[in-house]
Structure formats: structure tokens, C-alpha cells
Amino acid sequence: MKRMFALLLTLAMVLSLAACGGSSSSSSSSTSSSSSSTETSSADEGWPGKTINVYVTHAAGGDTDYMARQLCTALEGVLGVSVVATNVTGSNGATCMQQYKDGDKDGYTFIATNTAALNGNEATGMVDFGYDAFEPVAVYGIQSGENIVVPADAPYDTLQELIDASIANPGQIKYGTSTGGGVYIQTCVLTNLGGAQFNIIDAGDGANRLTALLGGEVDATSLPYSTAADYIENGQLKSLCTCLSKAPDLIPNQPAASDTVPELKIDTEYVLLAPKGTPAEIVEAMNAAVLEATGTDDWNTMVNDYCFQNPFVLNVEDTIANLKEQRDLFQSFVPFL
Amino acid sequence: MILQGLTEVLQPMTIILIAIGTVVGIVFGSIPGLTATMAIVMFLPVTYSMTASEGISMLMALYIGGISGGLISAILLNIPGTPSSVATCFDGKPLADKGEAGKALGTGVVFSFIGTIIGIGLLMVLAPALCDFALKFQAYEYCALTVFSLSMVIALTGHDMPKGLISAVLGALLATVGLAPIDSKPRFTFGLYQLNNGFALVVLLIGLFAIAEVMSYAETVRQNQDFTIRSNVKIKGVGFTFKEFVGQIRNAIVSALIGVGIGILPGIGGGVSCMISYTVSKNTSKHRELYGTGIMDGVVASEAANNGTIGGAMIPLLSLGIPGDAATAMLLGGLQVHNVAPGPLIYEKSGNVVYAIFFAMVLSAIFMMLFMLLGMRFFVSVLKVPKNYLLPVVVVLCAIGAIGNANMLFDTYCMVGFGLMSYLLIKSKVPTVPMILGFILGPTFEQNLRRVSQLTSSDPFWNHPIFCVLIIATVFVVIFSVRSNLKDAKRAEQAELEAMQKAGSDE
Numbered sequence: 001m002k003r004m005f006a007l008l009l010t011l012a013m014v015l016s017l018a019a020c021g022g023s024s025s026s027s028s029s030s031t032s033s034s035s036s037s038t039e040t041s042s043a044d045e046g047w048p049g050k051t052i053n054v055y056v057t058h059a060a061g062g063d064t065d066y067m068a069r070q071l072c073t074a075l076e077g078v079l080g081v082s083v084v085a086t087n088v089t090g091s092n093g094a095t096c097m098q099q100y101k102d103g104d105k106d107g108y109t110f111i112a113t114n115t116a117a118l119n120g121n122e123a124t125g126m127v128d129f130g131y132d133a134f135e136p137v138a139v140y141g142i143q144s145g146e147n148i149v150v151p152a153d154a155p156y157d158t159l160q161e162l163i164d165a166s167i168a169n170p171g172q173i174k175y176g177t178s179t180g181g182g183v184y185i186q187t188c189v190l191t192n193l194g195g196a197q198f199n200i201i202d203a204g205d206g207a208n209r210l211t212a213l214l215g216g217e218v219d220a221t222s223l224p225y226s227t228a229a230d231y232i233e234n235g236q237l238k239s240l241c242t243c244l245s246k247a248p249d250l251i252p253n254q255p256a257a258s259d260t261v262p263e264l265k266i267d268t269e270y271v272l273l274a275p276k277g278t279p280a281e282i283v284e285a286m287n288a289a290v291l292e293a294t295g296t297d298d299w300n301t302m303v304n305d306y307c308f309q310n311p312f313v314l315n316v317e318d319t320i321a322n323l324k325e326q327r328d329l330f331q332s333f334v335p336f337l
Numbered sequence: 338m339i340l341q342g343l344t345e346v347l348q349p350m351t352i353i354l355i356a357i358g359t360v361v362g363i364v365f366g367s368i369p370g371l372t373a374t375m376a377i378v379m380f381l382p383v384t385y386s387m388t389a390s391e392g393i394s395m396l397m398a399l400y401i402g403g404i405s406g407g408l409i410s411a412i413l414l415n416i417p418g419t420p421s422s423v424a425t426c427f428d429g430k431p432l433a434d435k436g437e438a439g440k441a442l443g444t445g446v447v448f449s450f451i452g453t454i455i456g457i458g459l460l461m462v463l464a465p466a467l468c469d470f471a472l473k474f475q476a477y478e479y480c481a482l483t484v485f486s487l488s489m490v491i492a493l494t495g496h497d498m499p500k501g502l503i504s505a506v507l508g509a510l511l512a513t514v515g516l517a518p519i520d521s522k523p524r525f526t527f528g529l530y531q532l533n534n535g536f537a538l539v540v541l542l543i544g545l546f547a548i549a550e551v552m553s554y555a556e557t558v559r560q561n562q563d564f565t566i567r568s569n570v571k572i573k574g575v576g577f578t579f580k581e582f583v584g585q586i587r588n589a590i591v592s593a594l595i596g597v598g599i600g601i602l603p604g605i606g607g608g609v610s611c612m613i614s615y616t617v618s619k620n621t622s623k624h625r626e627l628y629g630t631g632i633m634d635g636v637v638a639s640e641a642a643n644n645g646t647i648g649g650a651m652i653p654l655l656s657l658g659i660p661g662d663a664a665t666a667m668l669l670g671g672l673q674v675h676n677v678a679p680g681p682l683i684y685e686k687s688g689n690v691v692y693a694i695f696f697a698m699v700l701s702a703i704f705m706m707l708f709m710l711l712g713m714r715f716f717v718s719v720l721k722v723p724k725n726y727l728l729p730v731v732v733v734l735c736a737i738g739a740i741g742n743a744n745m746l747f748d749t750y751c752m753v754g755f756g757l758m759s760y761l762l763i764k765s766k767v768p769t770v771p772m773i774l775g776f777i778l779g780p781t782f783e784q785n786l787r788r789v790s791q792l793t794s795s796d797p798f799w800n801h802p803i804f805c806v807l808i809i810a811t812v813f814v815v816i817f818s819v820r821s822n823l824k825d826a827k828r829a830e831q832a833e834l835e836a837m838q839k840a841g842s843d844e
Contacts, residue, residue, distance in 0.1 A: 059666075059667075059670075060381045060382060060670060061381055061666060061669060061671060061673075061674075062670055065382075065670070066385070066670070066674055069385060070385075085382065086744060087378070087744075088743065088745075089534075089743065090534035091516060091521075091530075091534060094530070094533065095530060095531075095533060095534060095743070098530045099530075099745075124521070171794070174795065174796075179519050179520050179521055199791070199792075200791070201788060201791045202518075202784075202791065203788070204784070207603070207659045207660055207666075207669070208659075210658065210659060211603065211659050214657070215475050217475040217792070226673060227658060227680075229678065230658075230678050230681055230682040230683075231680060233682060234682055236681065305676060306674075306676075
């Protein structure tokens with residue numbers, strides 16, 4: 001009996017603890033939302049008056065996180081308040097976007113992600129909302145992209161030759177993909193619109209696809225340029241083309257996949273979003289701050305070094321147009337995704 | 338280049354960062370719910386603004402400190418601080434209960450150091466050669482390796498084999514929650530997006546061990562017993578004699594090599610290496626029946642292996658650019674941010690950084706041993722805190738860790754749920770450790786099995802000798818252990834019968 005009582009006591013303790021956590025967080029969100037209702041009237045005047053939270057959809061260490069954090073640091077200089085980046089990761093960014101798309105609309109909550117994840121997750125059906133479930137603030141950079149790579153001694157030198165070889169021997173060329181994200185979309189376009197007849201093998205994320213290619217488990221795959229660069233330089237691998245719509249600014253002499261398969265354009269751009277319903281004045285003010293923060297020499301150097309690209313920052317109108325263009329392209333793939 | 342690396346590490350600023358990193362790592366490691374990976378995640382953005390050598394040195398120190406710190410709570414509280422120290426509980430806690438907490442801690446610390454150094458040594462000397470080994474492991478080989486590891490650990494759980502199997506299968510089932518590998522179909526998510534990522538290992542770990550430990554302690558709360566352990570916690574030197582040290586050398590080297598081997602293979606990690614090494618050590622020992630009762634050998638096997646894994650995991654990371662686990666994936670990001678691209682050209686392009694990494698690892702291993710040996714007296718004093726004050730604090734820390742894992746309150750509910758599940762399992766005498774193994778290896782198995790099914794048309798299994806050898810070995814392990822299990826059961830039955838007869842004749 002005593003034992004049961006003790007057990008119940010522990011249970012109560014543990015549960016109350018969890019409940020405490022719950023109530024404290026809900027109370028904090030309710031206070032912030034109540035403060036938002038008072039602030040929205042004079043939104044553009046008082047803003048920003050406190051710490052801004054930026055939720056990053058991908059894990060620390062990746063490019064989306066790095067770019068988001070660089071932007072946060074640069075924004076602090078312009079806005080004069082702390083801009084704190086927090087990672088909420090999982091499901092190619094879908095977890096974070098789901099959690100914050102209806103977040104506080106007071107101009108102190110933003111989401112930093114990339115366009116391929118935003119539009120790709122909608123196209124593959126991972127989530128049932130698109131960029132229009134947010135208030136897009138700014139596209140603020142473009143990735144160095146993925147390249148289609150093969151071992152250096154492979155008999156094909158262009159994407160067209162690879163596709164032709166696969167048609168000559170259907171199902172014999174093993175192509176490494178990663179189901180769900182941009183690479184998956186790229187593979188589907190390659191087979192459905194490019195006519196390639198690969199044996200599609202799921203080979204996991206970039207690092208795992210690299211292992212599979214080096215170990216001979218797959219004959220061709222796509223890798224982030226930054227992962228493949230050293231292997232291309234030391235003569236183990238060769239790149240057939242980039243999957244960006246045009247080669248990165250600092251490594252220009254590469255064919256683009258869209259030269260061979262016109263629809264094959266996977267541009268991963270870094271984008272800042274606000275929860276739906278954030279006042280337009282704040283979105284505009286934030287966009288202005290992003291434009292100012294990224295207009296420096298430091299930003300230029302950082303983007304050159306990290307992305308092999310020149311700075312690419314858009315105003316609100318162009319950001320939305322850009323997102324719409326990619327969404328329409330990705331939605332046209334939906335039938336075979 | 339070697340000298341350049343050394344001078345970069347020997348800057349006062351770098352040394353301070355390594356010291357801070359090691360201490361923070363130990364703290365993260367020792368608190369259940371906070372892991373080495375979380376320490377690295379938290380500090381990674383801080384290193385963006387440092388130089389490459391400073392940043393990487395600090396991250397390495399966090400990694401080594403974090404993996405080593407887990408032994409403290411494993412030994413003192415029977416709650417592993419990180420997944421890597423699960424097997425340290427087996428003998429560490431009984432040793433502490435015998436009043437030899439100092440010896441257990443000292444053993445853990447010193448052999449963690451030795452394991453780390455063996456790992457770093459192999460990393461420095463053999464990295465390129467060992468990389469070829471890592472590349473030989475593809476879908477087929479992983480498939481067989483996971484089956485082999487699982488069957489070995491389950492088979493060797495002893496007379497509880499069926500219950501070990503139940504536990505491991507439960508773990509594998511829990512791991513199927515979330516988006517499926519390969520096709521990203523949501524499974525068992527009940528429409529909750531919080532479940533899309535599946536359960537986090539750390540949440541399961543604290544539920545299984547911390548919450549369950551608190552609950553089973555609560556059973557005794559009204560028995561008016563003494564809540565402090567008045568054991569002899571005086572510590573002389575490192576807690577064990579030179580003779581004892583010499584006796585463990587073979588065990589330590591074998592365990593560290595197992596750790597390095599598992600570290601090299603991407604995707605397996607320290608949580609598995611400590612358990613495999615413990616099982617191997619137990620079954621090659623002359624006094625296997627003493628394992629689990631509190632002997633040094635068990636602590637040595639677990640701690641030398643999990644720290645050996647660090648050096649092992651760095652081998653494919655540096656030479657191929659392939660991270661072996663969550664912590665090294667963070668390190669990969671940390672290197673790339675500083676324009677150091679791990680891969681075949683890293684020695685040519687950033688040789689100074691590579692050597693700086695080696696020296697930083699050695700230095701933080703030394704710091705780790707120093708700080709932990711110095712701190713031992715302080716750690717042991719934790720035992721003097723009455724458990725009715727100590728354990729609620731542990732629960733709070735666990736909840737913080739669960740939330741911090743993905744910034745989701747949802748994970749604390751899971752933690753409580755796993756705690757209840759674990760309590761019921763313990764009551765029905767189902768061991769919970771195989772569950773952790775099933776949870777880690779289940780998804781690896783599934784993913785690679787599905788890859789194999791895509792490959793099999795153009796690449797049949799007889800092209801893969803490692804696969805065939807491992808599968809045959811698995812069959813032998815199963816047959817052998819089922820036989821010895823049956824024999825043990827018969828012997829136990831006979832002993833029982835004899836005891837009954839004896840009792841009958843006594844009457």
C-alpha cells in the first residue's frame with residue numbers, strides 16, 4: 001500500500017513537473033501575444049524594441065544554419081537589438097515551419113530556411129502548405145548547389161552521355177538519390193523528363209552518397225559542390241554539370257543540367273519568413289534591414305568564401321515572385337513525385 | 338606543418354578554450370539528458386567567429402569531455418549521462434554500492450584517457466588505410482553487421498535471452514515511429530507533426546534510465562531507511578593500485594580497439610561500442626560470472642571503448658568527409674564553416690588544422706583526466722546528498738535536456754511515457770539495455786535492408802564476402818547461445834530439484 005502511494009506520489013510529481021512546463025510556456029506565449037495586440041497599432045514605430053527570435057529550420061553545422069546565423073549577426077548591427085538564432089530541426093525543415101507558421105505575429109518571430117525545402121516539402125506532399133502560409137521577408141543568398149558527379153574513369157563526360165548510356169543499358173547504371181528532398185526531385189525530373197533509365201538507389205544524405213559513390217555502390221549521384229570539390233580536384237571524381245539554373249558566380253565554367261533537361265533547375269536560396277499575419281510595415285522594415293545588413297564588404301567576402309556566389313538579396317516583391325516561380329516549377333513535377 | 342599545428346594549439350587562448358571546452362563537456366556529459374552532441378550544437382555557433390584552430394580545438398574538447406563525463410552519473414546514480422556510458426552502469430554502480438565509488442570513478446577516468454589516446458594514435462598513424470576499410474562497408478555489410486551486433490548482445494544477456502529479445506524488438510519498434518527511411522512515409526505519427534522526427538535517443542535514454550530509477554527509488558521512500566550512502570568514499574590517488582592497472586591492460590587495449598573499429602563505421606557510434614565491448618570482455622574473461630557484481634573489468638571495457646570511438650569516428654570524418662555520428666556531423670559543419678574541407682586533400686590543403694586537431698585532442702584528453710581526477714572527491718560527495726533531494730533535481734535536469742533536444746515540450750511527455758514503460762518492464766524483469774541497442778540499430782538495419790533490396794538485381798549478395806562471413810557468424814552465435822542457454826536452464830532445474838530433495842530430506 002505504502003509502495004503504491006509512493007508510486008502515485010512520484011507520478012504526481014513527474015506529471016506536475018510536465019504540467020508546470022506546459023503552463024509556463026503557454027502563459028509566456030499568451031503574454032507575448034497579448035503584447036502583440038497592443039503593439040500592432042503602432043507596429044512600425046516601436047519596432048524593434050526587444051530581442052528578435054529567428055528559428056532556423058536546419059541543424060547547426062549546415063549551410064542553412066550558417067547563413068541564418070551570419071544574417072542574424074549582421075542584423076544586430078543594423079537593428080540595435082539582439083537577434084537570436086534557434087535551431088528547430090527535422091523532416092527537412094518541415095517541423096520548424098509547422099511549429100512557427102502561425103507563431104507570434106508581433107514582428108519578433110522569424111523563420112530562416114531555404115527555398116528548396118519550403119517548395120520541395122510542399123511538392124512531395126510532406127506538408128500541406130506552401131510559401132503563402134507565411135509572410136516572405138527576403139531571399140538573402142543562394143547556395144553553391146549540387147553537382148551530378150561520377151567516378152573520374154567513367155565513360156561519360158556530359159549529362160547527355162550519362163542519360164544515353166542509361167538508355168542503352170536500362171536499369172544497369174545505379175544512381176544514388178535521397179528520398180524526400182531536393183535530390184529526390186532532381187532524380188525524378190532526370191528519369192521522368194530527361195528519359196534516364198537508372199536503377200535508383202537510396203543512398204542517404206550527402207556524406208552517405210559520397211561513401212556509396214567512392215565505394216562503388218552507385219555509379220553516379222549528386223553531391224553538394226562543397227563536398228565534391230576536393231575529390232574532383234584530386235582526380236577521383238568528375239562533375240558532369242551543376243543542378244543550379246546557372247553555375248555559381250565564382251566557379252562559372254560548368255555546364256548546367258538545364259542545358260540538357262530544361263526543367264532540371266534546383267536553386268536552393270536562403271530565405272527569411274515571418275508568421276502569417278505579421279504586419280506588412282514590419283515585413284518591409286525587416287526587409288530593409290536585411291538589405292542594409294547584407295550590403296557590406298564583410299557580407300560580400302563571407303558569401304564569396306562560403307557559397308562561391310556573389311550576394312543575392314531581394315526586396316519583398318521580388319522575394320515573393322521568386323518563391324512563386326520555383327513553386328510553380330516544383331508543382332509541375334507533382335504528378336511523378 | 339606538424340610544428341605549425343602544435344604552435345597553434347599552444348597559444349594561450351587556444352589552451353584556455355580547450356580547458357573551458359573540456360569542463361563544459363564533462364558537465365554536459367555527466368548530466369543525464371544533456372549529451373556531448375548537445376554541447377557541440379550549443380557551442381558550434383560560438384566558434385563561427387573564432388579562428389579555425391581555436392574553434393575546432395574547442396569543439397574537440399567538448400566532444401572528449403562530453404563522452405567522458407557520462408561515466409560520473411552512470412557510476413554514482415546508475416543513470417547513464419550519455420548513450421555512450423550505458424554499459425558503465427553495469428559494473429560501475431555495483432562497485433560504488435560496495436563503497437568503492439572512488440575506485441570506480443578512478444578506473445573510468447583513467448581508462449577513458451587510455452581509450453582516447455589509443456584512438457588518437459590510430460587516427461594519426463593509420464587514418465588513410467582504415468578509410469579503405471570504412472568504404473568496404475556498404476548497404477550489404479551494414480545489414481549483416483547490425484544483425485550480428487544485435488544477436489550477439491541479445492544472445493549474451495544470459496538466461497534472460499527471450500526477454501532480451503523482447504526488449505530489443507521493442508526498441509526497434511519504437512524507432513519505426515516517424516518518417517520512414519527511403520520513402521519518408523509517416524508511420525505511427527497519429528497526425529502529430531511532433532512525431533515526424535520519431536523519438537530522440539536521448540529522450541528514450543532518460544526515460545528508460547533516469548525516470549525509472551527515480552520511480553523505483555520512490556518505492557523505498559516510506560521505509561524510513563537511511564537516504565545517504567555512508568560508504569567509505571575516501572580516495573587514495575586514482576583509486577586503484579598499480580597491480581590492478583597492469584591486470585587491465587589487455588582488456589583496455591582490446592576494448593579500445595573495438596571502440597575504434599565501431600567508430601570508423603559511420604552510423605553506429607559510442608552507444609553501441611560500449612555495449613559490444615562489454616559483452617566481448619565478459620565472454621573472453623576467465624571470471625565472467627563476476628561481471629555485473631562490481632568489478633573493474635566491466636568499467637574498463639565500457640569506458641575504454643566509448644572513448645576509443647572518438648578517435649575512430651574522426652578517421653572517416655577527416656580523411657573522407659564522412660561523419661560517423663551526430664556529434665561528428667556537427668564537427669564537419671564546424672570545419673566547413675572555417676573553410677576546412679575534410680576529404681582526401683585535407684592534409685595538403687589544411688595540414689596545419691589537422692595536426693592542430695590531433696594536438697587539441699591529446700591536450701583535452703589530458704585536461705579531461707586531470708579535471709576528473711581532481712573533481713572526483715567533489716563528485717563522490719553527490720552521494721552524501723539525500724536522494725530525496727537529489728533525484729527530483731535530476732528529473733528537472735532531464736526535463737530540461739528533453740526540451741533542449743529539439744525545442745519541443747512534447748519530448749518531456751515522451752520522457753515520462755518511456756519512464757512508465759521502463760518501470761513496468763523492470764517490474765516484469767525485462768532488461769532495458771537491449772532496447773537502446775535495438776533503437777539505435779533497428780533503423781540502420783531497415784534502411785540498409787531496403788537499399789539492399791534495390792541493389793540485389795544488379796549486385797547479388799555473393800559478391801560481398803564480409804556480408805557472408807557476418808551472416809554465418811550470426812548463425813553460429815545464435816546456435817551456440819541457444820544451446821548454452823538450454824544447458825543453463827537444465828542445470829538450474831536440476832539444482833532446484835536437488836535443493837528441493839535436500840529440503841525434503843532435511844524435514
